[in-house]
Amino acid sequence: xxxxxxxxxxxxxxxxxxxxxxxxxxxxxxxxxxxxxxxxxxxxxxxxxxxxxxxxxxxxxxxxxxxxxxxxxxxxxxxxxxxxxxxxxxxxxxxxxxxxxxxxxxxxxxxxxxxxxxxxxxxxxxxxxxxxxxxxxxxxxxxxxxxxxxxxxxxxxxxxxxxxxxxxxxxxxxxxxxxxxxxxxxxxxxxxxxxxxxxxxxxxxxxxxxxxxxxxxxxxxxxxxxxxxxxxxxxxxxxxxxxxxxxxxxxxxxx
Amino acid sequence: xxxxxxxxxxxxxxxxxxxxxxxxxxxxxxxxxxxxxxxxxxxxxxxxxxxxxxxxxxxxxxxxxxxxxxxxxxxxxxxxxxxxxxxxxxxxxxxxxxxxxxxxxxxxxxxxxxxxxxxxxxxxxxxxxxxxxxxxxxxxxxxxxxxxxxxxxxxxxxxxxxxxxxxxxxxxxxxxxxxxxxxxxxxxxxxxxxxxxxxxxxxxxxxxxxxxxxxxxxxxxxxxxxxxxxxxxxxxxxxxxxxxxxxxxxxxxxx
Numbered sequence: 321x322x323x324x325x326x327x328x329x330x331x332x333x334x335x336x337x338x339x340x341x342x343x344x345x346x347x348x349x350x351x352x353x354x355x356x357x358x359x360x361x362x363x364x365x366x367x368x369x370x371x372x373x374x375x376x377x378x379x380x381x382x383x384x385x386x387x388x389x390x391x392x393x394x395x396x397x398x399x400x401x402x403x404x405x406x407x408x409x410x411x412x413x414x415x416x417x418x419x420x421x422x423x424x425x426x427x428x429x430x431x432x433x434x435x436x437x438x439x440x441x442x443x444x445x446x447x448x449x450x451x452x453x454x455x456x457x458x459x460x461x462x463x464x465x466x467x468x469x470x471x472x473x474x475x476x477x478x479x480x481x482x483x484x485x486x487x488x489x490x491x492x493x494x495x496x497x498x499x500x501x502x503x504x505x506x507x508x509x510x511x512x513x514x515x516x517x518x519x520x521x522x523x524x525x526x527x528x529x530x531x532x533x534x535x536x537x538x539x540x541x542x543x544x545x546x547x548x549x550x551x552x553x554x555x556x557x558x559x560x561x562x563x564x565x566x567x568x569x570x571x572x573x574x575x
Numbered sequence: 576x577x578x579x580x581x582x583x584x585x586x587x588x589x590x591x592x593x594x595x596x597x598x599x600x601x602x603x604x605x606x607x608x609x610x611x612x613x614x615x616x617x618x619x620x621x622x623x624x625x626x627x628x629x630x631x632x633x634x635x636x637x638x639x640x641x642x643x644x645x646x647x648x649x650x651x652x653x654x655x656x657x658x659x660x661x662x663x664x665x666x667x668x669x670x671x672x673x674x675x676x677x678x679x680x681x682x683x684x685x686x687x688x689x690x691x692x693x694x695x696x697x698x699x700x701x702x703x704x705x706x707x708x709x710x711x712x713x714x715x716x717x718x719x720x721x722x723x724x725x726x727x728x729x730x731x732x733x734x735x736x737x738x739x740x741x742x743x744x745x746x747x748x749x750x751x752x753x754x755x756x757x758x759x760x761x762x763x764x765x766x767x768x769x770x771x772x773x774x775x776x777x778x779x780x781x782x783x784x785x786x787x788x789x790x791x792x793x794x795x796x797x798x799x800x801x802x803x804x805x806x807x808x809x810x811x812x813x814x815x816x817x818x819x820x821x822x823x824x825x826x827x828x829x830x
Contacts, residue, residue: 472727476756480804493811501731515814527816541811548807549735555803556748556796559770561782 321508322353322469324368325478325495326435328447328459331488333437333518336495337368338503340510354514355380357387357395360524364438365395365404366516370469371432371452372423378415379408379434401446402458405436409454416452433468438518445520473505474498492517493541496531500542511538576763577608577724579623580733580750581690583702583714586743588692588773591750592623593758595765609769610635612642612650615779619693620650620659621771625724626687626707627678633670634663634689656701657713660691664709671707688723693773700775728760729753747772748796751786755797766793 324337337353351373357365367383369376386394398404416430423430431452439445447459449466459466465478477498482491492515502509510533517527531538579592592608606628612620622638624631641649653659671685678685686707694700702714704721714721720733732753737746747770757764765788772782786793 472760473731475760476728476731477804477808479760480801481808489813490808492814494808496814497808497811505727505730505734517814517816527814529814529816537812537815544811545807546735548803548810549732552800552803552807553732553736553745553749553752556752556799557792558744559747559751559772559782559784560792561772561784 321506322370323467323471323474323499323502323506323509324353324370324435324469325465325467325471325474325498326368326437326447326449326459327465327478327482327491327495328437328445329461329464329484329486329491330520331486331491332520332522333366333439333445333447334488334491334495334516335366335368335435335437335518336492336499336513336515337370338499338509339512339514340508341373342508350510350512352514354516356516356525356528357383358438358525359396361441362523363396363440364518364523364525365401365440366435366437366518366525367408368435368468369432370434372428372430375412375415375419375430375432376434378419379411379432382411382414383408399440399442401436401438401440401443401448404438404440405448405450405456405458408434408436409450409456412450412452413454416454435466435468439520439523441523445518470502470506470509473502477501488517488519492527496538496541497545500538500545504542511535513538576761577625578722578726578729578754578757578764579608579625579690579724580720580722580726580729580753581623581692581702581704581714582720582733582737582746582750583692583700584716584719584737584739584741584746585775586741586746587775587777588621588694588700588702589743589746589750589771590621590623590690590692590773591747591754591768591770593754593764594767594769595763596628597763605765605767606632607769609771611771611780611783612638613693613780614651616696617778618651618695619773619778619780620656620695621690621692621773621780622663623690623723624687625689627683627685630667630670630674630685630687631689633674634666634687637666637669638663654695654697656691656693656695656698656703659693659695660703660705660711660713663689663691664705664711667705667707668709671709690721690723694775694778696778700773725757725761725764729757732756743772743774747782751793751796752800755793755800759797766790768793
């Protein structure tokens with residue numbers, strides 16, 4: 321599986337993804353799932369993908385091809401990120417139309433999702449989740465993060481730490497910890513991890529990092545985090561047991 | 576949904592469950608999902624259930640009925656917990672046989688799972704997960720916990736804290752925190768939380784607790800845990816960005 325997430329607040333955007341792709345547990349490989357289509361000074365456009373690899377690669381290839389062919393509509397020509405989301409949704413529908421009937425016949429999952437984050441000159445930064453069906457939602461101040469793929473293991477840390485006022489550097493740490501938690505609980509999510517951090521109104525991507533397996537930073541924060549969690553855990557007060565049972569039978573199936 | 580978990584090591588067994596049952600988000604109610612069938616001095620038998628409520632209630636009712644009727648095979652007569660797991664599996668198959676075709680017609684989920692934990696005189700403590708199909712697995716020292724229902728949000732904390740050497744009181748805290756993490760991320764899991772703690776070779780259940788909504792202990796550990804997680808998070812070292820991008824185009828779709 322894959323896990324990608326995006327977080328947005330007034331300071332900017334953080335996006336991150338793992339790189340593991342698997343067809344069953346007996347075929348695991350690494351594919352990049354975070355793509356940078358920025359034009360410095362004019363727009364920052366970051367796309368993360370999850371789901372059927374042939375579908376997502378098809379979409380990304382078509383996005384790149386439209387740029388190369390200087391089509392009227394391509395990632396460099398839109399004035400609004402909202403329209404970019406619609407355009408990516410339409411590309412997804414194109415590929416689904418071509419391949420879905422054949423995948424469906426063999427019961428192969430044809431679903432895919434995209435995260436789209438960035439800022440186009442004249443607009444505020446925005447973050448979208450584009451569904452397999454081509455429709456999309458946008459992150460809002462109430463829920464400043466969006467996730468695709470294996471989202472559950474990495475959600476508790478986001479729920480407990482991310483706010484509209486969290487500094488960007490902290491959001492980036494949070495994204496890495498969220499992916500690390502997922503890697504710890506699900507082997508189908510794995511390194512390298514790609515992370516980007518975008519500062520509002522900078523219109524260029526100054527922070528980008530790939531953390532490979534065994535990367536000292538990744539090892540260090542995993543070790544520190546586990547120490548802290550264990551310490552936090554040890555300092556929790558013991559349960560105050562209120563009910564010391566003397567007789568059992570009357571308890572069964574009553575209350 | 577439901578979330579129940581069991582943890583076992585040489586010190587004993589901890590089991591816990593939430594009490595929320597929902598049929599869609601517009602019909603939420605509370606049902607007990609942790610049942611105590613112990614006979615002090617002879618056996619401790621705790622059962623947690625998740626899944627279709629009519630199926631799990633049916634199974635629990637039949638278990639109780641066999642006790643009441645003093646059937647040759649009932650929860651009080653088996654000498655091995657392994658056989659108790661098989662017996663519960665068979666009861667599950669009985670109810671599935673009766674109801675499944677009717678539920679299937681209306682596309683209603685008929686699945687259910689049970690956790691079975693306890694100790695029968697002459698044996699060591701054991702913990703089982705019984706599937707909807709009636710088969711079952713047992714917790715082992717390598718993976719000392721089993722979960723049913725909405726398991727994912729509560730797994731990271733178990734992965735990071737539970738070991739074969741964790742004291743029983745700590746396992747109980749861990750179980751409560753695991754359920755609390757799940758409640759925080761999924762509203763279909765909710766209080767009251769039932770928790771039991773069983774000490775190996777005591778053959779009676781001395782610790783049992785129900786934490787209701789607004790329980791001071793639950794509020795206290797949630798607050799403390801969040802403070803610790805935030806503190807841990809703040810003390811993580813910032814990402815050491817290695818790659819400060821100057822030029823973008825050559826980066827797209829390469830590497």
